[in-house]
Amino acid sequence: MKKAxxxxxxxxxxxxxxxxxxxxxxxxxxxxxxxxxxxxxxxSRSKETDAYIQSLPISDSLNxxxxxxxxxxxxTNPRAVFDALLEAQKPNVRQAxxxxxxxxxxxxxxxxxxDMFCTTMIDVAKEFSVPTLIFFTSSxxxxxxxxxIHTLREQDNVDPTQLLQQTELAIPTFxxxxxxxxxxSSVISKEWESLFMKYTGGLKKxxxxxxxxxxxxxxxxxxxxxxHPGLAGLPIIYPVGPILTPEPKSKNVVESDDxxxxxxxxxxxxxxxxxxxxxxxxxxxxVKEIAYAIENSGARxxxxxxxxxxxxxxxxxxxxxxxxxxxxxxxxxxxxxxGIGRVIGWAPQTQILAHPATGGxxxxxGWNSTLESIYFGVPIATWPIYAEQxxxxxxxVVELKLAVEIALDYKVEFKGGPNYLLTxxxxxxxxxxxxxxxxxVRKKVKQMSEKSRKTLxxxxxxxxxxxxxVDYIMNQI
Ligand SMILES: O=c1ccn([C@@H]2O[C@H](COP(=O)(O)OP(=O)(O)O[C@H]3O[C@H](CO)[C@@H](O)[C@H](O)[C@H]3O)[C@@H](O)[C@H]2O)c(=O)[nH]1
Numbered sequence: 001m002k003k004a005x006x007x008x009x010x011x012x013x014x015x016x017x018x019x020x021x022x023x024x025x026x027x028x029x030x031x032x033x034x035x036x037x038x039x040x041x042x043x044s045r046s047k048e049t050d051a052y053i054q055s056l057p058i059s060d061s062l063n064x065x066x067x068x069x070x071x072x073x074x075x076t077n078p079r080a081v082f083d084a085l086l087e088a089q090k091p092n093v094r095q096a097x098x099x100x101x102x103x104x105x106x107x108x109x110x111x112x113x114x115d116m117f118c119t120t121m122i123d124v125a126k127e128f129s130v131p132t133l134i135f136f137t138s139s140x141x142x143x144x145x146x147x148x149i150h151t152l153r154e155q156d157n158v159d160p161t162q163l164l165q166q167t168e169l170a171i172p173t174f175x176x177x178x179x180x181x182x183x184x185s186s187v188i189s190k191e192w193e194s195l196f197m198k199y200t201g202g203l204k205k206x207x208x209x210x211x212x213x214x215x216x217x218x219x220x221x222x223x224x225x226x227x228h229p230g231l232a233g234l235p236i237i238y239p240v241g242p243i244l245t246p247e248p249k250s251k252n253v254v255e256s257d258d259x260x261x262x263x264x265x266x267x268x269x270x271x272x273x274x275x276x277x278x279x280x281x282x283x284x285x286x287v288k289e290i291a292y293a294i295e296n297s298g299a300r301x302x303x304x305x306x307x308x309x310x311x312x313x314x315x316x317x318x319x320x321x322x323x324x325x326x327x328x329x330x331x332x333x334x335x336x337x338x339g340i341g342r343v344i345g346w347a348p349q350t351q352i353l354a355h356p357a358t359g360g361x362x363x364x365x366g367w368n369s370t371l372e373s374i375y376f377g378v379p380i381a382t383w384p385i386y387a388e389q390x391x392x393x394x395x396x397v398v399e400l401k402l403a404v405e406i407a408l409d410y411k412v413e414f415k416g417g418p419n420y421l422l423t424x425x426x427x428x429x430x431x432x433x434x435x436x437x438x439x440x441v442r443k444k445v446k447q448m449s450e451k452s453r454k455t456l457x458x459x460x461x462x463x464x465x466x467x468x469x470v471d472y473i474m475n476q477i
Pocket of ligand 1 (some may be wrong): 349
C-alpha cells in the first residue's frame with residue numbers, strides 16, 4: 001500500500017521537537033495510511049534532544065533525514081540566527097523533498113507540517129503544490145493573542161511600545177482584559193518586531209494550525225476562533241493535545257532512580273518540585289531567596305537547579321558540581337535539608353510529576369510543563385521567566401483558576417531590570433499555597449487532569465479534531 005507522505009520540519013529545541021515528533025507518532029498510530037519523514041535541522045542541539053531522537057523507533061512510517069549543516073553569520077538574537085539558517089536550508093529542503101517524491105516506494109506527498117517558528121517553509125511547500133499545516137507548541141489563547149496583535153500592527157500600524165502604554169488589552173481568546181505585562185516578549189520587544197511579523201504572518205498564510213492543547217481546557221479560547229469577529233477568516237485550528245513526552249528524558253538514569261526512590265518514602269502530595277524548563281536559570285541572589293523560602297516553609301522539595309550561561313552564550317544552562325552548589329546556596333543549606341529535599345540538575349520531570357508524593361510545582365509555565373502538570377494533576381505556582389510564559393501564567397491563574405501565583409510577570413528590561421528579585425517571603429507564600437491539600441485550585445486541577453486523559457479517547461474533543469486533521473490530510477492526495 002502506498003502511503004500519504006507528510007514532511008515534518010520541527011524547531012530543533014527540545015521543548016518544540018519532542019511535542020512535534022510525538023504528534024508524528026500520534027498521527028501514524030491514528031492512521032496507518034500515513035508516512036512521515038522528519039527533516040532535522042542542526043541548531044545547538046542538546047544532549048537531551050539527541051537522546052530523545054535516538055530513542056525513537058525508525059520504521060516504514062516514520063523516518064528521519066539530517067539536513068546538511070549550513071553556515072550563517074552570528075547575531076546576538078538567536079532567533080534571528082535561526083531565521084537566517086532556515087532561509088539557507090530552503091535548497092536542502094527542496095532537494096530532500098524532491099528525492100522523497102521521486103523514490104519509487106513512496107506514496108504521494110500530502111502536506112508539510114512545520115513548527116510555528118518555521119512558517120517560512122510554506123514557500124517550499126507551495127513549490128510542490130501541497131498545503132502547509134503549522135504546529136503551534138503553546139496555548140490556543142496565546143495563538144489568538146499573536147494573531148490579534150499581528151492584525152493590530154498590520155492594519156493599524158500599532159507599535160509594540162504603544163501596546164505597553166496601555167495597561168490592559170482586550171484579546172479575543174481571553175475572557176478577561178489582559179495586562180500589557182502579560183504579553184509575550186516577542187510581541188512587545190522592538191528587537192523581535194520583524195521576526196514576529198514574519199512568523200505570525202506565516203501562521204495566517206497556512207492551511208491549518210495544529211495546537212498542543214485541548215478544548216476541555218481552553219474552551220473559551222477555542223470557541224473564540226469560530227465566534228469572535230476579530231478572528232474571522234483565519235486558518236482552521238486543530239487542538240489535538242495534550243501531546244506529552246511519554247518516556248522519562250533524564251540523561252542521568254542513576255540520579256533519576258535515586259530521586260524516585262526518595263519520593264517513594266515521602267507522604268502523598270507533600271513535596272514541592274521546582275523546575276524552570278530547558279533554559280530557565282537564576283543568578284546567585286535569586287537562588288538564595290529560593291533556598292530561604294524553602295527552609296522557611298519547611299516543605300519537602302525537589303529542586304532542579306542549573307547554572308546560568310554567560311551572557312551571549314546560546315546554550316541550555318549547565319549543571320553545578322557538588323562543590324559549586326554549596327557555594328551558590330546559603331551556607332549549610334544542603335546539610336540542613338538532608339532528608340527533607342534534593343537539589344538536582346536535569347530533572348526526570350514527568351516521573352516526578354507522576355509520583356503521588358509530588359504535591360505542587362513551582363514552574364516557569366512553559367507550555368509543555370503546564371500540560372504535564374495538568375495531566376498528572378499537580379497544581380502549579382507560577383513563576384514565568386521569558387517567552388510567552390507570563391501569558392500562560394495569566395491564563396492559568398486568572399482565566400482558568402488552575403494555578404496559584406508567585407509571579408505573573410517576569411524579569412524584563414522595562415520592569416525591574418537586572419536586579420529584579422523575587423523575595424523569599426513571596427516564594428514561601430507560593431509554596432504554602434500550592435501545597436494546600438484542601439485548596440480549590442488542587443480540586444480543579446484534579447478534575448482537569450481527568451479531562452486531559454479522556455480527551456484523546458473516542459468521546460473526547462482532541463480525538464475528534466485528530467480525525468478531522470487526518471481527513472484533511474487524506475483529501476490532499
Ligand atoms: O530538568 C528538566 C527540564 C525540563 N524538562 C522537560 O523539558 C520540557 C520543557 O518544556 P517547557 O515547559 O515548554 O519549557 P521550555 O523548555 O522553556 O519551552 C519553550 O517552548 C515552550 C513551547 O513552545 C514554551 O511554552 C516556553 O515558553 C519556551 O521557553 C518539558 O517536557 C519538561 O518535562 C525535563 O524533563 N527536565
